[in-house]
Structure formats: C-alpha cells, structure tokens
Amino acid sequence: MFKKISQYFKLKHKYYRLGLGALILGSFMASVIYADAQYSPAGIPGSKEDPLVTRSYVDQAFAPLEKRINQLKTRIAELPRYEPVAPPTNASPSQVQVMINGQTVNFPDQKPFINPDTDRTLVPIRMVMEAVGAEVQWFPAEKKAMLTKDNTEIFLWIGKKEAQVNGELKFTDQPALIVNDRTMVPLRFFSENLGYEVEWDAPSRTARIRT
Known part of the structure; x- marks a missing residue:
C-alpha cells in the first residue's frame, strides 16, 4: 500500500x-x-x-x-583580368629548354620534350644531373639508375612509377623512359627531391632550375 x-x-x-x-x-x-x-x-x-x-x-x-x-x-x-600569353608561333610543340641557375643546358642528341599524355617535361637524366653536380650510375641488368648528390640518394626504374629517395618509396605519374638510348626522367620530380626549385615559363617553354 x-x-x-x-x-x-x-x-x-x-x-x-x-x-x-x-x-x-x-x-x-x-x-x-x-x-x-x-x-x-x-x-x-x-x-x-x-x-x-x-x-x-x-x-x-x-x-x-x-x-x-x-x-x-x-x-x-x-580588377583587370589575367590574359595568358600565347607561345611564339614559330615554337615547336615539343621544343623545351632547360636552364640551371641562368645557364642553358646543352643537349647534343636527345632533346627534352613534354609527354602529351601526362603533361610532364622529360629530360635526359645524365645531362641535367651532371650539370648540377650530381653523380649518375646506370645498372643495365635491372634497368635502374642511381643519382647521388650530397646526402641524397635516388633510385629509379625504367617504366615504373616509383622511386626510392633515401630509402623512402615515392611515386610519380610519369615513369622514366628510354628514348634514343637516353634515360628520360620527369624533371620536376627529381629536381625537387634534390631540394631544387623548378619554374616553368610557358611562353618560352623553358624550365628554370635554381639550386
């Protein structure tokens, strides 16, 4: 209750x-x-x-x-609108120049070019890397190249979208290629992994590297 x-x-x-x-x-x-x-x-x-x-x-x-x-x-x-500057009419679609610290790099045979599939600038690895003081070694059995500069060591493989930078695995959308017996690599990927700045000047189709 x-x-x-x-x-x-x-x-x-x-x-x-x-x-x-x-x-x-x-x-x-x-x-x-x-x-x-x-x-x-x-x-x-x-x-x-x-x-x-x-x-x-x-x-x-x-x-x-x-x-x-x-x-x-x-x-x-x-504000005024930005109007992109058209490249010179006499420029070849694949013509690319490379400058390092203001100096033009000479390519005696295979020239740098832009891959239309990836829009990446490919350069002969030995000419560019030796111009910045890097050492290049080629291992034909493994189709592998090794770049060394100061405390940086980079390994790359032909046809693979991967590289090793000081033991760390990194990826790129543009694999290395062999063209006319020259190993062609994506310029920006390897330059920036060596600690360099890369600028692209569209009107003159020039890649400028500052070390």
Missing part, C-alpha cells in the same frame, strides 16, 4: 517537472517574438526596454560588415 503511494508521488513529481520545463520554454519563445516585434533602435540589449538580442538587432549590427563586403566585391570585379 505505502509502496504504491510512494510510486504515485514520484510519477506526479516527474510529470510536474516536465510541465514546468515546457512552460518556461514556451514563455522564452514568446518573449523573443514579443521583443523582436517591439524592438527599438534606441534600445540596448540586456536593458528593460530590450531584454533580448533579437534578429533585428543582429541585422543592424552586421549591416556595416555587409556594406564592406559589397564594397570589396565591387573592387574585385573592377
């Missing part, structure tokens, strides 16, 4: 708290709607005249920022 009475009062207390919470939430929402409707620009959020930060107040507070954004959009629209 006493147990049932105790359970009754517990349930009654539980639903009383739920009802009180709903009443408080409803009163809060009503006050927000009322405050927004009665908002006056002279009112200060938190004061008796305007006890809540309303949507009208937020809109007014962000008005200067919105004005500034529109001004920036106008200035951006007025």
Whole structure:
C-alpha cells in the first residue's frame, strides 16, 4: 500500500517537472517574438526596454560588415583580368629548354620534350644531373639508375612509377623512359627531391632550375 503511494508521488513529481520545463520554454519563445516585434533602435540589449538580442538587432549590427563586403566585391570585379600569353608561333610543340641557375643546358642528341599524355617535361637524366653536380650510375641488368648528390640518394626504374629517395618509396605519374638510348626522367620530380626549385615559363617553354 505505502509502496504504491510512494510510486504515485514520484510519477506526479516527474510529470510536474516536465510541465514546468515546457512552460518556461514556451514563455522564452514568446518573449523573443514579443521583443523582436517591439524592438527599438534606441534600445540596448540586456536593458528593460530590450531584454533580448533579437534578429533585428543582429541585422543592424552586421549591416556595416555587409556594406564592406559589397564594397570589396565591387573592387574585385573592377580588377583587370589575367590574359595568358600565347607561345611564339614559330615554337615547336615539343621544343623545351632547360636552364640551371641562368645557364642553358646543352643537349647534343636527345632533346627534352613534354609527354602529351601526362603533361610532364622529360629530360635526359645524365645531362641535367651532371650539370648540377650530381653523380649518375646506370645498372643495365635491372634497368635502374642511381643519382647521388650530397646526402641524397635516388633510385629509379625504367617504366615504373616509383622511386626510392633515401630509402623512402615515392611515386610519380610519369615513369622514366628510354628514348634514343637516353634515360628520360620527369624533371620536376627529381629536381625537387634534390631540394631544387623548378619554374616553368610557358611562353618560352623553358624550365628554370635554381639550386
């Protein structure tokens, strides 16, 4: 008997708290709607005249920022558009020059070229690497080349999209190739892994390396 009475009062207390919470939430929402409707620009959020930060107040507070954004959009629209410079009409589609620290590299037989499938510049590895003071070794049985420069050692394999840089396996979208008995490698991949900067000048079709 006493147990049932105790359970009754517990349930009654539980639903009383739920009802009180709903009443408080409803009163809060009503006050927000009322405050927004009665908002006056002279009112200060938190004061008796305007006890809540309303949507009208937020809109007014962000008005200067919105004005500034529109001004920036106008200035951006007025900036001159970039127009790419077309390459010389007498330039060959595959003609590529390589410069290292301002000096043009001479290629006596096989010239550098751009692979149209990958859009990568391929260069004869020995001419370029020896021009920067790197040592090149070729292992014909494994179709593998080794580049060494200071504390960097790079291994590459013909036809494979992978290389080892100081023991770490790295990948490239352009494998090394053999063209006219010359090992051709992607210029940017090997130059940057040796710590050099590479810039491409499209109008003159020149790759510039800074060591």
